[in-house]
Amino acid sequence: MMRIGILGGGLSAVTLNRFLKPESEILEKEDRLGGLCRSFCTQGFHYDVGGHILFSKDAALMEAVKEVLAGNLNYCRRNNQILFKDRYVKYPFENALGALDKEDVYDCLITYLKNENPKPRNFKEWIYYTFGNGIANNYLVPYNSKIWKEPLENMELGWVERVPRPPLEDVVKSAVGIETEGYLHQLHFLYPATGGIEALVTAMCRPDAQVITNYEIKKLKKSGRKWLVSDGTIEREYDEVVSTIPLPELVSCLEGIPAKITQAVSQLRYNQVRVVLVGVNHEGLMDKSAVYVPQADAVFHRLCYMGYFSRANVPAGKSSIIAEMTTWNRHALYQVPDEALVERVIADLERLGFLHKNEVVATEIRNFPYGYVVYDLDYQRLVGCLRDYLQSLGIQLLGRFGEFEYINMDEVIRRGKRLAEQLNERFAANNG
Template identity: 25%
Template structure:
């Protein structure tokens, strides 16, 4: 403690999500003598946390799964959670699009064989025309919408890509750039698409997360709580909300009045908030984000959806864009079968047949709904389906709309018994790859760096293309190496290097990350699995 009552640390980390924990892990690994991790919440996890309903159903803050481009990430999670079947479920992604009252395998653009003949013709004609037009097109696409048209044509664009992406991002595709795409959106192999239609073949399995793992218990948030337990508890401080920054004096002020001076600050709070604190509102105004509503239903009975994992919904007969069959990921995402719970309402909103608690088994669905000024969400208090069941209480209208949408899309049946309801709104849900984003980042991040502030993470650096959990952790790790040794931040600066699918087999790594290991930093290298 400094003589003026201001606490002094070498590196201050704000936020205990994957980025903050990655930074803290690296500092601890290197034996750094003076660092502190703070978070406004009571536990570690950030946007990768997991909530538990009073009835015992777990819900993540979105459809998180574990897949990785980095051996360092894998080593850390295996150290924290454990290895193999004793700690993880390994699942194959079984993912579909619900469109025109049928399931179409994901990715949609490879599976137009599932559509009606009229839609097949529109989509294939558009793909062929797009291939011809793109061959002579001048320059790069100006925005995401133009990229869609160049790659997929109007058929797929109008049937799926435009409506679905508006539901995800809550902004029109014309207002988004396309440099973020990388491996996240499958392009179209014209010959393959035609062959699939002729052979009536389902063609799934594309993408970096075709196989993923999920912890047996605790949800995604349980992973990060265990990572935090690898770190010295005296260097972690929870329930400690940052209230302001003095960039010149390098002092952080917290809501309880406490002040901490730092040599280097690693901030994972949203960049737009940081910039407004520091008087850079014009830059902040150039960044866009959408909010997310996470809605969950715990249901009595056995799941009727087989091995389905997560599902996409482009149409306007439901408010959600993605649904996760969360009970499929881990048995302990639901209460034990023998747990007795009362029915709150039926899926059609009507009251229960009995007020008596009954046993399971149970299953669960987790829904994601986006919100922005372009796409408002109904939030006035309402009863589910107008039911007068006292036990269910009132919820934002979007919850009732989601339940109705689950019926419209055949995810649930009218008589299904809902035993648990969950809702949480995240103001910062998705960092939008807007047309003006990169111009802001090129000015704002170096400006902050000159003031010894490293703004990193899903919202700290606002790069959706490196915003998965593995990316986020490595943004923290590489940030520490940059602070201490001047090492290049490969993930932040070169997403196109760390993201290609081949890097899932040739993973980027630093030295192993066992607890207590003190090792000198090395440049990022490639390591065969």
């Protein structure tokens, strides 16, 4: 009987386990499953690792997600805003030009229509080429610089198809004040009615799943035809392993790694996410789904209103915001102590008019070492080299940091199911 070890216990791992026919076991270093899809609670305020909403271009997949959540669902319509100069402008920016001052509308529209930017070679040039100088300078460049913490000219083009391009008609309509909506695939989204986004992981997990928590994988090696996995104390044995843990963590568990692999893994660019929950003593922070904050002097790039996704996320009579910040080990924000960052977030929220300091009744900060894959100019070379090497050892890779790709929950679910089907076929073939 084939036995599969699933390294890591996030959404990709529970999805794979759900659809696998051979016996499998999930090994997770934290005290519970969920990874980036965990939800947390302090003083009755529930929050996720940044806003986690369920949407997809794949309608069949969304139907399957609904079935898994079995009625524990809120149907929401996006109300995202961008804080632009002194006002809120609907998201996406290019669908709300009519809300800007006339000079800004003119600047955005004329440079969109008369766009002479050359064919792009990097992400920054792509923004100018696709949207024109006005939209780029006013919003897309400042906002993207904040989230990626990497000069945009150092980012490649391989991933940009996930940023939808607006139809010309929509940009013109929006400039003259006719209502349009962009990014239609996420205009309507789902969110669990109770339990935060972690409810999806709980629902996806088979009731009879074999799960070992508090098991931090430290060693992985092949012995004959078996894989041996160890946390430094207890060794476990499998016929196959699928790794959903971040590539740098996986490589550090292996012995006898060639120098070029160690070097490649040390050069991978990714951002940590720091999340600050701020609960207030009134219901005023529930009218929007999220606010995008391109201003360079505000520490956060995005704010999510947890009570908008579900009233169950906030105590009666109260509401909350979560502030998201990205950083990495060469960025100043990396060193800022937790307490100082919470204070800075509250000060920025007050200065920008979101709340008054004396309304705050709860705060909590959490840091997640792996948040966003950054597609710098070395991405293809480094990730290609690592994947080839790990696959040559016979290790299957899965998930956002397992495969090292900027993928969301829908794609994680799709890939988890697809890999399960491939392994099921191999299992069936081996059994005659």
